[in-house]
Amino acid sequence: MTATIDQVSTKFFDYVIVGGGTAGLTLAARLSEDPDVSVLVLEAGGANLDEPGILRPASWGSHFTNTSWTWPYKTIKQKELGDADYFWFRGKGLGGSSGINFMCWTKPPKEEIDEFEKLGNPGWNWQNYERYVAKTEGFYSPSEEVIKRNDNVNMNFDTWKIGRDGPLKLAYPGKIDALENKVLQTMLNAGLPKAPHPLSGDPKGVFLIPNTYDPVKHTRTYSATAFYVPNKDRPNLKVLINAAAHRIITQPATNGKLSAVGVEFEYDGKIHTVNAQKDVCLAAGGLKSPQLLELSGIGRRDVLEKIGVSLKAELPGLGENVQEHMFIGISWELKDDVGFETVDLLRDATHNAKHLDLHALGEGLYTRGIIGFAFNGLNQLSSLADTIYEKTKAKVLANKDKYPPGLLEQYNIQLDRIKRGAPGQEIICIPGFLSGPNPPKEGKSYITILAAMNHCFSRGSIHSTSIDPHKEPEFDPRYFEQEVDLDIFTESVKYVRRLGEVAPLKDITVNEYNPGPSVKDDAQVRDFIKKCMNTTWHTSSACSMLPKEKGGVVDPELRVYGTNNIRVVDLSVVPLQFAAHPMATVFAIAEQGADIIKGKFNPLEASLEKLKISA
Ligand SMILES: Cc1cc2nc3c(=O)[nH]c(=O)nc-3n(C[C@H](O)[C@H](O)[C@H](O)COP(=O)(O)OP(=O)(O)OC[C@H]3O[C@@H](n4cnc5c(N)ncnc54)[C@H](O)[C@@H]3O)c2cc1C
Numbered sequence: 363m364t365a366t367i368d369q370v371s372t373k374f375f376d377y378v379i380v381g382g383g384t385a386g387l388t389l390a391a392r393l394s395e396d397p398d399v400s401v402l403v404l405e406a407g408g409a410n411l412d413e414p415g416i417l418r419p420a421s422w423g424s425h426f427t428n429t430s431w432t433w434p435y436k437t438i439k440q441k442e443l444g445d446a447d448y449f450w451f452r453g454k455g456l457g458g459s460s461g462i463n464f465m466c467w468t469k470p471p472k473e474e475i476d477e478f479e480k481l482g483n484p485g486w487n488w489q490n491y492e493r494y495v496a497k498t499e500g501f502y503s504p505s506e507e508v509i510k511r512n513d514n515v516n517m518n519f520d521t522w523k524i525g526r527d528g529p530l531k532l533a534y535p536g537k538i539d540a541l542e543n544k545v546l547q548t549m550l551n552a553g554l555p556k557a558p559h560p561l562s563g564d565p566k567g568v569f570l571i572p573n574t575y576d577p578v579k580h581t582r583t584y585s586a587t588a589f590y591v592p593n594k595d596r597p598n599l600k601v602l603i604n605a606a607a608h609r610i611i612t613q614p615a616t617n618g619k620l621s622a623v624g625v626e627f628e629y630d631g632k633i634h635t636v637n638a639q640k641d642v643c644l645a646a647g648g649l650k651s652p653q654l655l656e657l658s659g660i661g662r663r664d665v666l667e668k669i670g671v672s673l674k675a676e677l678p679g680l681g682e683n684v685q686e687h688m689f690i691g692i693s694w695e696l697k698d699d700v701g702f703e704t705v706d707l708l709r710d711a712t713h714n715a716k717h718l719d720l721h722a723l724g725e726g727l728y729t730r731g732i733i734g735f736a737f738n739g740l741n742q743l744s745s746l747a748d749t750i751y752e753k754t755k756a757k758v759l760a761n762k763d764k765y766p767p768g769l770l771e772q773y774n775i776q777l778d779r780i781k782r783g784a785p786g787q788e789i790i791c792i793p794g795f796l797s798g799p800n801p802p803k804e805g806k807s808y809i810t811i812l813a814a815m816n817h818c819f820s821r822g823s824i825h826s827t828s829i830d831p832h833k834e835p836e837f838d839p840r841y842f843e844q845e846v847d848l849d850i851f852t853e854s855v856k857y858v859r860r861l862g863e864v865a866p867l868k869d870i871t872v873n874e875y876n877p878g879p880s881v882k883d884d885a886q887v888r889d890f891i892k893k894c895m896n897t898t899w900h901t902s903s904a905c906s907m908l909p910k911e912k913g914g915v916v917d918p919e920l921r922v923y924g925t926n927n928i929r930v931v932d933l934s935v936v937p938l939q940f941a942a943h944p945m946a947t948v949f950a951i952a953e954q955g956a957d958i959i960k961g962k963f964n965p966l967e968a969s970l971e972k973l974k975i976s977a
Pocket residue numbers: 380381382383384385386404405406407451452453454455456457458459460462463464465466467468605606607608645646647648650654898899900931932933934942943944945946948
């Protein structure tokens with residue numbers, strides 16, 4: 363099924379894709395649609411196909427302890443967080459992070475994708491995004507009964523503009539209990555609006571999202587089921603698993619740029635090479651693509667000098683501008699007679715065994731999903747929105763000459779997002795326990811509401827610390843380096859806690875369990891956040907698509923500056939984080955990237971400016 367080393371080592375392919383994850387397999391499938399083009403994917407992990415633990419929904423976080431499915435990357439100690447460090451788990455093996463993620467399908471607000479274009483990337487706008495993400499989407503409407511039971515939010519799918527013919531099955535999970543709707547109704551009763559167009563450009567407000575979920579088999583869908591399995595027998599597509607790329611092999615070209623001619627990789631303890639006749643495309647994810655470039659001699663002079671790699675193309679922005687999403691859970695203990703179940707039951711071995719059996723029948727708690735959401739402007743959650751805006755604006759102005767190139771422009775956009783009430787603050791309903799500092803009590807059930815931060819001002823970095831490819835780079839998000847992130851997070855947490863006093867949530871809960879009544883004033887909330895917040899595993903932007911002079915690493919054709927044929931096609935190219943979970947956007951980037959590489963999409967021709975002129 364997958365390739366053998368003899369089919370790959372020293373052989374020639376048109377395209378060599380590094381990383382068989384979310385973007386990598388999508389790109390490989392699209393490029394190999396042309397039978398005259400040969401495509402190789404090198405994936406460091408295994409195939410992991412047909413693994414019940416991967417395919418079973420509602421297994422959130424259970425993958426983290428399995429190092430065949432998960433890379434246990436870790437950040438360096440975080441100064442603002444009492445020197446705590448954080449696991450940045452990522453998916454390993456075919457499907458990458460889409461194989462271990464929490465399966466939530468969300469898309470950014472229209473304006474935030476158009477901001478990619480405003481930052482200097484012609485063709486990367488909402489109009490094209492919507493077209494490309496729809497190529498991936500294979501949405502199934504839920505039953506009339508589900509629609510009726512949840513008609514307090516927008517379930518009129520005719521208005522959703524979501525693709526139905528793509529290979530990635532999207533659906534509402536099999537089991538939707540009354541809990542989600544009670545949380546949605548609580549948010550509506552608290553005054554949040556219904557989201558008008560949840561997955562078509564205007565997600566501000568309350569809605570139910572679909573998951574990457576097969577509604578017939580009740581299993582996870584991901585890039586491996588959508589893009590690898592249906593195409594695995596194409597003669598022009600080879601996928602080599604357990605093959606970790608070490609570096610791109612380059613040669614200086616006559617135009618003064620670098621040309622990639624192949625990739626050096628490790629397989630079964632030995633070093634091999636493979637030749638690329640057209641492009642080398644990095645799709646190793648937001649955390650590893652920057653390291654591969656550095657080990658290939660591309661990046662910051664100071665970083666490369668320190669690790670002893672000779673500089674071939676200087677890119678001061680590589681590994682910089684790193685952006686994160688964060689979340690924290692507020693949990694309430696549920697009354698014993700609420701009449702619905704939560705995944706807390708699965709902590710009990712007997713119940714867990716019963717629900718594993720039920721899953722085989724397409725029933726039970728393992729067919730549950732994370733689906734209740736609200737995306738909100740700061741001004742909807744806090745009376746301090748204007749104060750925070752003014753304080754941040756003054757700080758940005760005062761420091762404007764100290765920022766690295768391009769950052770001021772991003773901050774101005776972020777300030778405008780606060781002012782216009784862009785939905786950077788997210789509320790997520792979890793049907794069970796997911797919070798700290800207190801562990802769950804035996805035999806009790808909980809509802810957790812997450813407060814999540816999507817528009818953080820802090821910027822981190824990812825850099826290699828060794829020429830040895832086995833040594834992980836230094837991951838430094840610099841959490842809360844910009845105080846505004848903590849200010850906004852605090853207001854979000856306070857808002858979510860207040861939801862506990864609103865019906866129907868207040869009618870079904872015993873008490874707020876985490877952080878609990880001992881956390882009263884703002885200082886204590888800030889302390890709670892610093893102790894209990896977590897990454898949302900969405901780290902982006904280490905290879906930002908921006909003009910080079912503004913810290914850019916790739917151009918609008920996803921080509922690394924200073925090279926003729928090295929591209930990056932994964933989450934690391936996002937120039938500015940947005941209000942959504944990133945998986946849908948990664949698929950959209952891969953779809954658009956594939957058409958750019960095939961020569962079917964010209965960013966300049968498809969820019970909004972151009973579209974406006976021809977309209
Ligand atoms: C725990 C978790 C939960 C998440 N939940 C959600 C969610 O519910 N909704 C959502 O929208 N997003 C979610 N995300 C984020 C989303 O899944 C990712 O942003 C997206 O899948 C990233 O895609 P990618 O192609 O950039 O990288 P990946 O999918 O991570 O692919 C990178 C691939 O490259 C391989 N690789 C790495 N180094 C090498 C090398 N040297 N040689 C060869 N191969 C290599 C890796 O093994 C991996 O297969 C979650 C992420 C995680 C980790």
